[in-house]
Amino acid sequence: MSDWERSSTARVVPPARPRKLAKVPFVELADGRVQGVVSSGSDIERVYVSSVAAGTFAFACSTNNNRPCGGARGSFCRHIRTLIDEAALQYGPERVARYLRLDTDVWGTTEDALAVAMIATGPPRGDNAAAASVFSRFLRHLAYLELAPTTAPVPEMQWFPPTRAVA
Amino acid sequence: MVPAHQGGGVMRVDLLTESVAGLDEALAAVDAFDRALVVGLLRPHAVQAAGLTELADAVAGTPLAGRVAEAAEKAAAGAASEDHFVALAAARTALVGSVHDALMERVEAATGRSHAGESVPEPPEPHPANLLVAARSWLADLARCGWQGIDHEVVSGSAAVVSAMLPDPDLRRLATLLDGFAAELAASCPGSALERVPVRRWADLWSRAMVLTVPGAAGVPVTGMVSGRLLPLGVDVQEHATAVQAQVHAVFEPADGGASRLVRGCVSVPKPDTIVGAGLWQLLRPHMSLLAAVSEGRSMDLSDMPVTAEGDLVWSDARARAGAPADAFATARVALSTASVSATAPLDRHPARIAAPVFLEGYSSQQDDDGLTFTVADHRLAVDTDRIPTAGPLTPEAVAVSRACIGLLRWDAGEFTLQPLAVETTVRKKLTAIHAGAWAGGTTDKAGARAEKAATDAGTMLRERAGRLLRK
Ligand SMILES: [Zn+2]
Numbered sequence: 001m002s003d004w005e006r007s008s009t010a011r012v013v014p015p016a017r018p019r020k021l022a023k024v025p026f027v028e029l030a031d032g033r034v035q036g037v038v039s040s041g042s043d044i045e046r047v048y049v050s051s052v053a054a055g056t057f058a059f060a061c062s063t064n065n066n067r068p069c070g071g072a073r074g075s076f077c078r079h080i081r082t083l084i085d086e087a088a089l090q091y092g093p094e095r096v097a098r099y100l101r102l103d104t105d106v107w108g109t110t111e112d113a114l115a116v117a118m119i120a121t122g123p124p125r126g127d128n129a130a131a132a133s134v135f136s137r138f139l140r141h142l143a144y145l146e147l148a149p150t151t152a153p154v155p156e157m158q159w160f161p162p163t164r165a166v167a
Numbered sequence: 168m169v170p171a172h173q174g175g176g177v178m179r180v181d182l183l184t185e186s187v188a189g190l191d192e193a194l195a196a197v198d199a200f201d202r203a204l205v206v207g208l209l210r211p212h213a214v215q216a217a218g219l220t221e222l223a224d225a226v227a228g229t230p231l232a233g234r235v236a237e238a239a240e241k242a243a244a245g246a247a248s249e250d251h252f253v254a255l256a257a258a259r260t261a262l263v264g265s266v267h268d269a270l271m272e273r274v275e276a277a278t279g280r281s282h283a284g285e286s287v288p289e290p291p292e293p294h295p296a297n298l299l300v301a302a303r304s305w306l307a308d309l310a311r312c313g314w315q316g317i318d319h320e321v322v323s324g325s326a327a328v329v330s331a332m333l334p335d336p337d338l339r340r341l342a343t344l345l346d347g348f349a350a351e352l353a354a355s356c357p358g359s360a361l362e363r364v365p366v367r368r369w370a371d372l373w374s375r376a377m378v379l380t381v382p383g384a385a386g387v388p389v390t391g392m393v394s395g396r397l398l399p400l401g402v403d404v405q406e407h408a409t410a411v412q413a414q415v416h417a418v419f420e421p422a423d424g425g426a427s428r429l430v431r432g433c434v435s436v437p438k439p440d441t442i443v444g445a446g447l448w449q450l451l452r453p454h455m456s457l458l459a460a461v462s463e464g465r466s467m468d469l470s471d472m473p474v475t476a477e478g479d480l481v482w483s484d485a486r487a488r489a490g491a492p493a494d495a496f497a498t499a500r501v502a503l504s505t506a507s508v509s510a511t512a513p514l515d516r517h518p519a520r521i522a523a524p525v526f527l528e529g530y531s532s533q534q535d536d537d538g539l540t541f542t543v544a545d546h547r548l549a550v551d552t553d554r555i556p557t558a559g560p561l562t563p564e565a566v567a568v569s570r571a572c573i574g575l576l577r578w579d580a581g582e583f584t585l586q587p588l589a590v591e592t593t594v595r596k597k598l599t600a601i602h603a604g605a606w607a608g609g610t611t612d613k614a615g616a617r618a619e620k621a622a623t624d625a626g627t628m629l630r631e632r633a634g635r636l637l638r639k
Contacts, residue, residue: 009579
C-alpha cells in the first residue's frame, strides 16, 4: 500500500474555501446535483432553491414557496448562474466540474466559464421535485449553529487534522 | 553530537527512527482486514476470507480470541451479524492498541518523560441504546458494501441518525465521527469509480465508530479536581466540514507542590461547513477562556478543575482565572521534560491519537520534494507543516528557518513526524516567537483582523437566516 493508503489521517475532502454568504447562503454537491439556496435581490423573506444535475445539466429553480422562477424557462436563470459561481468559489472550479461531469476541455480554466459551458450544451429544464429536500437540507445546515459546544474531549477529532491545501 | 538544551531533557530522535519490534506484523494483520473492507463482506472471496482469518489469528492469544474467530468465520461466509462486525472492529482496535503502546514506549524513551502510572477507570453506566443500534446498522451496511460498493443511497442512511445524535452531549463523540466520515464517503461516491481508497483511514473510522456503538464505550470519567498553575505550550486544531476542536497542550503545576503533569484543555463544536478559518476561533473562543490566555501569553490559575485520568481538563471558565505572563518557550525549556504523562483510555490506544508535546532546538532544516525535515544529531524527523492552521501567523516558511520549535510528536503511515505548534525565529535581527494558535483568543495582527472581519460577516449572515427560518 502507498503512504496515503496506510495513513490514518489521509486528507480525502479538501476544506471549503471561505466566501461571502450574502448572495448564496448555502450550496452543496449532493444527490448528484449542484444545489443550494440563492437570496432574492429584492425580498429578504424570499429565497430561491436552485439546482443543476450532474451529467445532463438539467436545471431547476423555484422559490421556497414552490413558485417556479420566471427566469428559468429556457435556460439558466441568474440564480443558477450565481449558484454555480459560488459553488466554484467554495469547492474550487475543478471539483465542481468533476462533480457535474463537465468536460474540462470545454470549460477551460476560469470560474465563470463553468455556467457558460453548460449553457452552451442546451441543457434541459428539470422539474422542481427536489426543491423541498434541498430547502430542508439548508435548514439542517443552519441548525448546526444552534448546537452547544462541549469542553469534554472528542478524541475522534484526531482523525481530522486541518490542511493548508485548498480546494 | 547531541545538542544539549538548557534545563530540558535531550530529545533522542535516534530512538524514533529505529524499527519497533512486532509492529510490522501487527499492522500486516490490520492491513489484511482493511483490504477486506475495500471490496466489502457481502459475498467475500478467498482473499478477503484470508484477511479475516489473519485478523483473528493475530488476536488468538487474547481474551477476544473465541468471539473474533467465530466472527471471522461468519464474515468469511458472508453471514456476519452486527455483533460479529463489532467483534471484528474490537479485534482491530486491540491490535492497533498494541501498536500504540509500542510507539508510546518509544516516545517516552525519546523524551525521557515518565508515565504517571494511573490507570483509566471503567466508564459510567451505559446510555439508552436506540440511536446506537441505528448507527451500528448503518456501519454494518457499509461493511457489506465495501468502500468500492458505496453509493449515495447507502451513505445518506447516516444523516437521520447523526441529526438525532448531535444534540445529545453523551452521543456527541460518535455523532461527530459519523458526520465527518459520512461526508467523506458522500464526496467519494460512487465507490466503483474511486481511483484510490484511503484504506487504513476508513477502516480506522469504521472500527472506531463500531466500537463506540457499544453502550458506555465513549465515557472517560472525571477522576479528580485539580488546583494549581497551568502553563500553555500551544494549540492544536482539528476540523472537518461540520465540526471543529481546539486542544491546548499545557504543563500543569499542582498548587500542593506535587509533580507537574502534561494536560490538555479542549473545546469543540459542530458547525456549518461555510464557517472556516478565523471563523473557527470565533465559534470556540467564547467557551474557553484558555484560548485568550494562549493568545496573550499568560498562565492560568485553576481551582478545582475536573480532570480525566487521560489528562484532559473538562474546562469550566468559572474554575479558571488569568494568571501571570508565561512564555511558552520558557515552559518548554524548563518544565516540559519533567512533566509526567497520563495514561491512555483503552479506546484511545491508537497511533493517530499520539500527540506528545516536545521541544527541539539545535536542528538544521532541509526542504525537498517530500517536504520539510529537521535533522537532529544526524537523525531526520519529518515536519508536518500541512497541519498548521491557516488562521494563524505561523507558516511553513517560518518553520523552515526556525531555530527552536515546540511541537507535537505524532506517528502516521509508518513514521514519526513533528507537528509544529510554535517556533522561535529571527525577524529583522530579533528573536521572535510565532505561535500557530496566536489568533485563538483574538488578534490585532492586520491579516488576522481581516480574516476575523470576513468570518464575522459570514457568521452574522448565517445566524440572521437561522433566526428567520428555524423558528417559523
Ligand atoms: Zn431562478
